[in-house]
Amino acid sequence: MNLKYRRLKGTRDILLEEAERWAWCEERWADVLARYGYGEIRTPVIEPTDLFFRSVGEGTDIVDKEMYTFQTKGGESLTLRPEMTASVVRAYLENGLTRQPGTLKFYYMAPMFRHDRPQAGRYRQFHQVGVEAIGSPSPVLDAEVIQTAMALFDAVDARGLGLLVNSIGCPSCKPAYVADLKIFLKGREEEIPEAFRGRIDANPLRLFDAKDDAVQALLREFRPITDSVCPACREHHAVLLQTLTDLKVPFEEDPTLVRGLDYYSRTTFEITALAERKQSSLAGGGRYDGLVEQCGGPPTPAVGFSIGIERTLLHLGDEPVDPQRSRQSVVDVYVACLGDEAQRFGLVAADLLRGFCRVEIDTSGRSAKAQAKSANQRLARILLTVGEAEIAADSLQLKILETGDQRPVARLDLLAAVKEVLEG
């Protein structure tokens, strides 16, 4: 069909059975997050562009080429959020929560926007469930946050996942490593494919993200970041790994896991689908101890993660939906109406039942046969039929679909009769 309007590239409609699957996951996630002490946060999808420039960082793909940014008539630059952490930190400061005692724990399930080329498990509007735990520097919190992520996957029966962890140091040790790395890379520049050379100056750590074999081989000649961090970071990382072991959370250390965002310090982690080759990264997170201060607040440690909902559902074996088959939702009573007046009569009757059970009234004007067929497709247990004769007698025909038995019921006795059938 020649459609007048189509959805924008990289966006999706979620409906019928698929919407039910989403709701199923969201209910379970909300339950898990409550158990881990998280409260919900909702923030605007739109923020000042500078918030993401300064937090996510220039030199990252997100900021350099993936943001939906536009100007208002007043000349202000706005951006559809490409991720949630910056917004949560902004809201944390703006709502005066810096003096709250203990650790503030927020979760969100919300849409994000990145202007990327769409492909399987990647959309321009996509959704994340994630958490931000603000206020504690403890590696034990890192472990709990990671455990929370694993629990979210477990809650929807996601299997076959692997956890990668790393430490990328803090402001007292990371800069020296980055500087050394840059010098090393400068000296070997000709061995690096052209596409990646720009990163040497802009953001040398991001070379670790490159899947290019030559780049990876070269980086293996340089000392891993994990060996170069300061004693405090080393201790932090050791406690995290020990705590994960105590919690029996299996993990794998990956010294090349630097992640695409600038604000991370110390712990970074990623959860991947082991079997899938493509879009295998289902979740990512880490510690961002400097971000709150950088956004104008007091020095405040924090840690968080986000899980890609579309990718998680894809991993669960989210089959494409057949709209024809998923049309029906289950109903207890189906009211077939033969004629316009019967529809009005039927709706009044349906209204008597709605406080007690699920009722669908058929106002299509189709044949009695077609309406009865729909009742069956909707898995109704009772078919009520209204025609001229019933209206005249102030009654309805009540048919028990399982047995085929049918009898007239006075309208005033309808609720009692329906109750008797459904409960018996």
Add this chain to the structure above:
RNA sequence: GUGGCUGUAGCUCAGCUGGCAGAGCCCCUGGUUGUGGUCCAGGUGGUCGUGGGUUCGAAUCCCAUCAGCCACCCCA
């Protein structure tokens, strides 16, 4: 930004080396003046993605274009 694959009915698809646009499912009507899950009969529904070219003739061949999907880069 760079590649590859695919566009035919609401859905899934067939349509060979050009020759009357099809099937299954769904939907509607009837068989049963007003009754379902099975039958049977009939029916609705298509600018063959779009534009151009070749040809007596194009869904089919050629070119362009758009869209979708997939992959690269990177990420969730």
